[in-house]
Amino acid sequence: MTLNIEDIDGVGKKADTLKEAGLDSVEKLAAANLDELTALKGIGKKTAEKIIENAKELLETGTDSETQASKEEEAPKSPEAEEEEKKLQEKIKALEEKKERLQGKNVEEGDFVLVKITARTQKGKIFRVSSEKDAKKAGIYDEERAKQGVYTPEFVIVGKPGFVNEGLTETIKEMKYFEKRSVRIPPTKAFGKRDPQKIERIGIAKFRKLNDGKNPEPGQDFTNKKGERGTVTNIVQGKVIIDYNHPLAGQSIDYNLEVINKIEDFGEQIEYFMMSKGIPQESAKEFKMKFTPNDKTIEFTIPKMYMFQNLSYFKFGLAMDLQTHMANVIETVKFVEIYEKIPTPTAPVDSVMQKVEDYNKEQDEEPDQD
Numbered sequence: 080m081t082l083n084i085e086d087i088d089g090v091g092k093k094a095d096t097l098k099e100a101g102l103d104s105v106e107k108l109a110a111a112n113l114d115e116l117t118a119l120k121g122i123g124k125k126t127a128e129k130i131i132e133n134a135k136e137l138l139e140t141g142t143d144s145e146t147q148a149s150k151e152e153e154a155p156k157s158p159e160a161e162e163e164e165k166k167l168q169e170k171i172k173a174l175e176e177k178k179e180r181l182q183g184k185n186v187e188e189g190d191f192v193l194v195k196i197t198a199r200t201q202k203g204k205i206f207r208v209s210s211e212k213d214a215k216k217a218g219i220y221d222e223e224r225a226k227q228g229v230y231t232p233e234f235v236i237v238g239k240p241g242f243v244n245e246g247l248t249e250t251i252k253e254m255k256y257f258e259k260r261s262v263r264i265p266p267t268k269a270f271g272k273r274d275p276q277k278i279e280r281i282g283i284a285k286f287r288k289l290n291d292g293k294n295p296e297p298g299q300d301f302t303n304k305k306g307e308r309g310t311v312t313n314i315v316q317g318k319v320i321i322d323y324n325h326p327l328a329g330q331s332i333d334y335n336l337e338v339i340n341k342i343e344d345f346g347e348q349i350e351y352f353m354m355s356k357g358i359p360q361e362s363a364k365e366f367k368m369k370f371t372p373n374d375k376t377i378e379f380t381i382p383k384m385y386m387f388q389n390l391s392y393f394k395f396g397l398a399m400d401l402q403t404h405m406a407n408v409i410e411t412v413k414f415v416e417i418y419e420k421i422p423t424p425t426a427p428v429d430s431v432m433q434k435v436e437d438y439n440k441e442q443d444e445e446p447d448q449d
Contacts, residue, residue, distance in 0.1 A: 084108060087137055089129040093122060108134035132216075181256040181341055186237045191342040191351070193232040194243075194251060197335040200327065209233065228359050232339060234351040236404055242355075244269050247334065259337045266329050273329035279309070279321045286319045295319045345370070348405070349377070356396045375410040377401065386416060 082105040085094050096119055102108050108130060116127035156164070186192060198207035205217040209232045214220040224230070235242040238252050246264030254260055266272050286295050289303070299311045301321055309323035342348050346368065353363040367380040381390065398412035 082137060084134075087130060088133045089126060093119075093126075093130075096120060096122070105134050105138050109138045177341075178257065183258075184256050186251065186254055186256060186338055186341075188238040188252065190237040191348050192235050192237060192251070192256075192338050193340040193342065194235050194247075195232050195337040195339050196243075196247075199333045201330050201333075206327075226359070227357070228354060234342075234355055239404060246332075247336070250334075250336065251338065254336070254338050256338050256341065259335070261333070261335050264332050264334060266331060269332045270325040270327040270330070273324050277309075277323040279303075279323065280318045281321070283314070283317055283319055345408075349401070352397060352400050352404075355400070356393045358393065372408065375408060376413065377409050377411070378413040378415060380415045380417065386418070390414075 084090055084097060084103065084105055087105060087108065090097065097103065097108065100115075100119055102111060102115075111131055111134075113124060113127050113131070116122050116130065117124055122130075195209040196207060197205060197209070197213065199205050205219060208214050208217055208219070208230055211220060211225055211230045214225070214230045220230075233243060235248075235251060238248065240248060242248070243251070244264065246262070246268030249268070250260065250262050250264075281289075283295065287293065290301065295301075295311050295314055297311055297313060300308065301311055302308050303321075303323075307323050309321045310326065311319060312322045313320040342351060349368060350360065350363045353366065354360055358366075362382070362384070365382040365384065367382075369378040369380075370376070371378075394414050401409045401412055
């Protein structure tokens with residue numbers, strides 16, 4: 080596979096400048112130093128760092144791909160592997176055809192879409208991305224959050240509230256498929272204005288009682304009796320200051336957006352609703368689903384891995400979402416839990432008696448030897 084410097088993320092229109100300076104290959108850019116790049120016109124330190132990092136990454140990925148391709152050519156494929164590859168190629172072809180069909184078309188009210196989002200605070204700090212790669216680049220990657228599926232595109236029903244903030248809901252409604260757009264959302268349509276009424280001051284002794292006897296610490300999360308979540312911001316003159324405003328309240332937020340897919344398959348739409356309620360995609364596939372169109376009923380069989388977990392919030396939330404956003408096809412949502420009988424272990428006494436009976440039976444069956 081031939082790698083060109085134009086394939087490096089961040090190079091763009093700077094390709095000609097780099098080639099003129101003799102940096103005309105991915106290998107050369109991966110080995111370049113910052114001073115070498117920043118000396119070129121129109122390339123700052125951050126851009127240079129990005130180009131070098133992405134060149135190394137592309138080189139690594141391309142080498143891995145070539146090695147893998149070489150191995151695949153050498154080793155004969157089993158019928159199962161060939162069938163898997165055929166399915167994969169069919170899937171890729173279907174996605175390409177779908178992209179070609181949607182390219183440049185306006186999203187429509189009620190479309191089920193996936194939106195790639197990068198969000199920054201007013202100070203430029205990235206706090207939300209749609210891929211693990213972007214999370215690592217932004218320095219916000221967390222393995223536990225990755226397992227929870229946080230770094231994925233956002234599932235949105237165009238024009239419907241409850242999926243993204245008001246400002247994004249309005250913006251997405253005006254976009255086209257695969258269009259990239261940057262927008263600044265004001266506080267009133269992002270995370271709200273800061274409300275002085277949401278700042279509470281309570282005595283340290285009272286706080287300890289509400290905090291399992293533990294002392295307050297600045298920056299710690301705290302949930303009051305009403306279920307409101309806040310942050311301890313300060314401890315002054317025996318008082319604990321707790322702010323229940325959203326951490327980003329009062330700020331305008333900058334977003335980079337791209338509508339990257341339209342979810343048209345019924346089963347896939349259901350999966351995304353499940354994922355929006357905290358079920359990882361691989362686990363969502365373990366839920367057996369039975370849909371009866373005639374009476375608009377959908378039934379889920381809970382997998383064994385979730386049998387002894389509290390799924391009350393998940394079940395209630397999923398049912399509400401489906402009955403609200405898919406009301407034309409779903410009215411009744413059922414959840415089935417199957418508890419199979421656990422074999423009763425043999426008691427020690429029964430086990431000994433069984434062995435005695437088996438022994439006696441063997442002795443009776445043996446022929447007499449004279």
